[in-house]
Amino acid sequence: MCRAWATITCMNANSLLPELAQRIPPARLLQRAEQLAPYESDALTAFRTRPQAVVLVENQAEVIEVVRLCHHYEVPFVARGSGTSLSGGSLPIAGGIVIALNRLNRILHLDPVARTAIVEPGVVNLEVTRVAAAHGLYYAPDPSSQLICTIGGNVAFNSGGAHCLKYGMTSNHVLGIKAVLPDGEVVQLSSSSLESVGPDLTGFFVGCEGLFGIALEITLRLLPKPERYRTVLASYASLQAAGDAVTAVVASGLLPGALEIMDRLAIEAAEASVNAGYPRDAAALLIVELEGEAVQVEHEFAQLQQLIAATGAQEIRIAQDDAERARIWKGRKGAFSAVGRLSPDYIVQDGVVPRSKLGQALAEIERLSAHYNIRVANVFHAGDGNLHPLILYDGREEGALHRAEAMAGEILQLCIDLGGSITGEHGVGMEKRQYMPAMFSEIDMEVMADLRRAIDPLELANRGKMFPADDALAAPNHAPHPLEKAGIISRA
Template sequence: MTEAVDRARVLQGLRALYPEGRILTRPAELAAYESDALTAFRARPLAVVLPETREEVVATVRWCHRHGVPFVARGSGTSLSGGSLPVPEGIVIALNRLNRILRLDPEERIAVVEPGVVNLDVSRAAAPFGLYYAPDPSSQPVCTIGGNVAFNSGGAHCLKYGMTSNHVLALEVVLADGEVVRFGGESLEGVGPDLVGLFVGSEGLFGIALEVTLRLVPKPEAYRTVLAAYRSLEAAGDAVAQVVASGLLPGAVEIMDRLSIEAAEAAVHAGYPEDAAALLLVELEGEEPEVEAELVELLEVVRASGAYEVRLARDEADRQRIWKGRKGAFSAVGRLSPDYLVQDGVVPRTRLGIALAEIERLSRKYGLRVANVFHAGDGNLHPLILYDGRQPGQLQRAEELAGEILRLCIRLGGSITGEHGVGMEKRQYLAEMFSEQDLEVMRRLRRAMDPGEIANRGKMFPVPQQLEAAAAS
């Protein structure tokens, strides 16, 4: 059988599941789905389907299982690790139309949502009740809950309340072989092994979340947002250690370096001091009298840490402006360069200064600019490596530089990813963080859910030749 005939036969079966217009197969239609936010990778799927009900998702997964066709679930395609990159000749299941908030129960502080619901829409729906959904990735105006669950997304406010995993209570999932399972519950507590904790962050390798029960939290009564300017990145890094050591527990502790400040300022006019080598952003949140008292101490610590300018957000609008600059920093830096890679390594917080100095050295060594904008309170770095993909060899140099940063994180006792997931991008480095035995147990879990390894095939796990290369190095 020729390839073309084979493809037509495969698609015929899938077409029976969807009406015209909800199955895309023409190259022009597929182009938008060939890549996610990690633009260095592209792959053309066989087809993209646009289910509108969970039954359609289940039927599609069962069809894929029956025919051994790999599939990738996709929300808004904001993955920075290539997590929603299509499998060549596989099916993309685009979940954006499953975007209903099925139940919002403010008294129980829960929201039950479909996977295609946009992160920020949960908080918007909860706002009239004084509640919100805490995890706030920078892409929150577009990224979906299904993707957040698959990659255990974080955000700027993980320090106090954790990542997605700490905010998911229950799941309904279609496993890769078509079985539909439910686990977890509406209570914050449970009995038996924490299955929700296992599923969140499994990178789509077990199956697709069809329904997600989220925990909502009351909006803090008050915020105090402090912006401090430093003459060096290292001084800002050291200030983080001092803030943490003071016994304060801020909602967020962020750092931006000169390149990111300039880019953010040009893009959104956040009102940042433009001559700063680094900005430290610390946000306190909680009851009004408490944050007032904490602010006194925070300002003392920050001033003693060598900040030459310290500003307090005047009002909510000012606070929003400050955050807009921070959250828009990736795309703002992107304007400085034709292409960029975002890294997501984590180092112990006490090693931040060392890590930043080393990244600067690597940047000079490779002759590539690196912007730093990151969740300093968690030790979660986000070096943005700027490169020009049209220049021969630059992407490869950027990837080598990224690899050195990841190895640095492992060497310092950290992790290759804090919140973006392993995806396509970092899979060979997983074998440097975990032993073959550790990975074998993870593979066994994966095969228990997905014997044919059709769900998001090729992600997270190192591919064999890369394993060999890692062993040889």
């Protein structure tokens, strides 16, 4: 099926390109190999595919026009924000079109009274907070990539971040979406309220991984900037002890803004990279942040200090000012990229386990690390059981990538077996699609496929993502990917 698609795609793209050239100036219609190279992969660099063309759209009308043309010629397309997907979500489709949205980067309207902002999809996450700050507001979802990733990408993946424990994921902060569907129809889903009549179509679109079309305008909820923060850094002699501290905090009834853990290897990487001032001899670090109204935070802080003191922490540090708080977060938020200092290549895995099973999951990951003889750095959103094992390998070594992928696959299976999920926030994309049937029943999968085809019968929008290829259903993770075998994707 995929091979047939690829052939049709190439033929139709040849008809589509002259039409695009009539509407988009050559400087924004990229077709030469050297122009396409930066778009061949996203942050999951193990996969690489060359698209037929990349269109650097500049306004909504151009996005709609390109989608309509793709639909007319039955050419698949992929929306792309900043390409920071860690699951191959913005990987191009061979012979297809990449619609690059970074230039749609305007904040169209900010209403400080209603506490909403209407933004274009290419607006960078942190930019929303920067602009809202003038009104004492901010945008809560804070992926570690927030300096660069776009709101469009966040919407597609229902992205999370360290502070989503208290405030929820992107879906809790998107009120409405104007989108172009894969057939070129433009729709407005809800508008400016979290409560709306009828089915929650905005909720339906958020997390669709680009399969239901392209978001053109997004209405975001803004929150008042917390009056007070209290940030505590505690070091422990073992991961287990840090995990137990998380259990104690949660059991106490406190709801911190963030509850994050980093292990020894992640600490080493963060220190080498940003010199965050973490205790270097710790086996694990716990970051707990309380935030909100000053009176309440101070009350909770007194309780938290007692709690942490009773958890056997080796060292407890309290951020004394904004600069110290920022330094603590710089280390945590830079941890993924910092790991690049320890290893030429790594896979960032993303899975979820029930919080009560965190200790069991970490022990099993340690066992797998010894079994495969592969180093693993753990950085995770402990408060909501969202694991991010960073699996270190050297792609220059024969078979190293496949071994790392096999291990990553075992970790995902572990998450499923413990009653969790194959993704917490990075999405299914290309990387995890073959695990969908392990988590969802056949009926679940059929319903999802029916919904998808109801919106996009030709499967043009982000084709090949999220749903396993027919012949991929039983493929083990370390086997050549079915799309690889079909010559549609290749590995770097």
